[in-house]
Amino acid sequence: MQYACRMRAPFDIAVVGGGASGLTAAIAASREGRSVAIVDRMPRLGKKILITGGGRCNLGNERLDPGLFHSTNPGLVASVLARFGTREIVSFFEGLGLRIVSDGDRLYPATNQAASVLKVLEMEVRRRRVSVIPGFEAVSIIRSAEASRAAASDGRTIEARAFILAGGGRSYPALGSDGSAYALARTAGHRLIEPVPSCVPLLVRDPWCHFLQGQRVRAQAEAWIDGQRAAEALGDVLFTAYGLSGTAVLDVSTDISIALHRGKKARAEVVLDLLPDMSAEALSAELARRLEGGWGAADLVSGLLPEKFGRTIAGLIPGGPPRPARTAAALAAVLKGKRFAVQGTRGWNEAEFTSGGVDAGEIDRERLSSKKAPGLYFAGEILDVQGPRGGFNLSWAWASGTLAGRAAAGETG
Numbered sequence: 001m002q003y004a005c006r007m008r009a010p011f012d013i014a015v016v017g018g019g020a021s022g023l024t025a026a027i028a029a030s031r032e033g034r035s036v037a038i039v040d041r042m043p044r045l046g047k048k049i050l051i052t053g054g055g056r057c058n059l060g061n062e063r064l065d066p067g068l069f070h071s072t073n074p075g076l077v078a079s080v081l082a083r084f085g086t087r088e089i090v091s092f093f094e095g096l097g098l099r100i101v102s103d104g105d106r107l108y109p110a111t112n113q114a115a116s117v118l119k120v121l122e123m124e125v126r127r128r129r130v131s132v133i134p135g136f137e138a139v140s141i142i143r144s145a146e147a148s149r150a151a152a153s154d155g156r157t158i159e160a161r162a163f164i165l166a167g168g169g170r171s172y173p174a175l176g177s178d179g180s181a182y183a184l185a186r187t188a189g190h191r192l193i194e195p196v197p198s199c200v201p202l203l204v205r206d207p208w209c210h211f212l213q214g215q216r217v218r219a220q221a222e223a224w225i226d227g228q229r230a231a232e233a234l235g236d237v238l239f240t241a242y243g244l245s246g247t248a249v250l251d252v253s254t255d256i257s258i259a260l261h262r263g264k265k266a267r268a269e270v271v272l273d274l275l276p277d278m279s280a281e282a283l284s285a286e287l288a289r290r291l292e293g294g295w296g297a298a299d300l301v302s303g304l305l306p307e308k309f310g311r312t313i314a315g316l317i318p319g320g321p322p323r324p325a326r327t328a329a330a331l332a333a334v335l336k337g338k339r340f341a342v343q344g345t346r347g348w349n350e351a352e353f354t355s356g357g358v359d360a361g362e363i364d365r366e367r368l369s370s371k372k373a374p375g376l377y378f379a380g381e382i383l384d385v386q387g388p389r390g391g392f393n394l395s396w397a398w399a400s401g402t403l404a405g406r407a408a409a410g411e412t413g
């Protein structure tokens with residue numbers, strides 16, 4: 001995509017970061033008649049959008065409940081999503097020519113291609129004559145009453161009357177969001193809630209993971225922190241050479257990641273119910289029936305779990321005189337509540353989201369402006385606002401971007 005690229009100074013508004021939130025912020029501000037520039041440290045805008053939803057881009061959710069977000073400022077999330085919710089997101093994209101379909105509650109482009117989402121955004125950016133300055137890594141913003149100036153790592157500068165910080169979090173840094181934009185917020189006087197990788201596979205040193213690597217089962221996962229249950233989720237669990245992944249594990253990983261990174265000495269565990277559709281009593285009775293029927297140890301869970309599980313639990317069956325009822329109850333307890341001590345996470349390269357970021361309590365909930373620095377606005381994942389999987393985080397990016405763009409336009413008019 002060829003962008004307009006002018007460095008005329010000053011712009012009304014400069015957006016730092018051309019991801020989901022920065023693109024929508026620039027579109028919203030330019031639609032209000034402002035001169036707008038986007039600077040981005042990457043050679044291309046919106047690279048992360050292309051990998052969202054496994055390349056399909058789960059761009060929204062029919063049940064966009066603000067109560068499901070984590071943030072230091074729940075009022076900000078509620079205010080933004082009340083003004084720009086799923087209806088507005090769908091209408092925004094349909095206005096750009098993108099047809100949207102739902103899959104359950106989740107919304108996707110009808111093309112099933114994330115590239116279509118980026119394409120319509122970039123086309124609008126071009127139509128609106130937004131200046132795009134790629135390869136510009138903003139390292140400082142010096143503010144003055146008339147216009148502020150951002151400097152890039154290579155010495156270039158850009159002037160604007162207002163800046164919107166939309167530099168994202170720290171997940172998938174190879175796609176642009178490396179956390180460098182946090183420094184701009186910090187110098188403006190903002191507090192950072194320690195960013196930690198979220199929605200991330202977990203490191204577990206347990207023979208089960210090694211032996212079962214590659215096995216995927218439907219399970220109930222619970223996160224336990226210092227002996228207290230903190231989160232639970234039903235979904236896939238994937239055993240890997242390094243530990244645990246799969247949707248259920250990703251969904252409970254945030255509490256564990258926060259505890260391990262911020263709590264330092266916290267004891268974190270994942271507890272798996274590997275047969276969530278069977279009660280412990282029913283499972284125990286079934287295993288007792290099999291033991292009494294002379295089933296071999298390695299065949300005991302055949303038909304209930306993948307074959308490799310049989311060989312994994314065979315070692316748990318005690319020798320000596322057979323005690324089917326007692327053995328069955330003990331095995332059922334393991335299969336319904338297998339505990340895994342978590343050593344860490346797979347880190348930023350595999351985390352879908354960032355938990356933490358610029359303290360959202362320091363942001364005006366109506367205008368998304370800084371309470372610390374006049375002329376500074378925020379949008380997207382750079383803020384300490386994080387939703388669950390399912391289109392919530394992109395919804396936040398589109399909504400906060402649009403409202404920050406409009407508010408900045410209103411104040412530079």
Ligand SMILES: Cc1cc2nc3c(=O)[nH]c(=O)nc-3n(C[C@H](O)[C@H](O)[C@H](O)COP(=O)(O)OP(=O)(O)OC[C@H]3O[C@@H](n4cnc5c(N)ncnc54)[C@H](O)[C@@H]3O)c2cc1C
Pocket residue numbers: 016017018019020021022039040041042045046047048049051052053054057058059060136137138139166167168169171172175176177178179180181351352353379380381382390391392393394395397
């Ligand atoms: C694998 C994966 C799959 C995902 N799937 C989904 C999904 O299906 N649905 C969903 O809702 N969410 C999904 N997400 C989350 C979603 O992609 C993000 O929440 C969203 O992209 C955040 O948008 P953003 O604009 O705030 O940040 P980003 O999209 O990260 O954009 C930030 C931009 O700022 C630029 N930048 C950073 N620092 C600077 C600087 N100092 N100077 C200049 N430019 C800078 C970066 O280069 C980047 O282009 C997924 C995330 C990942 C990693």
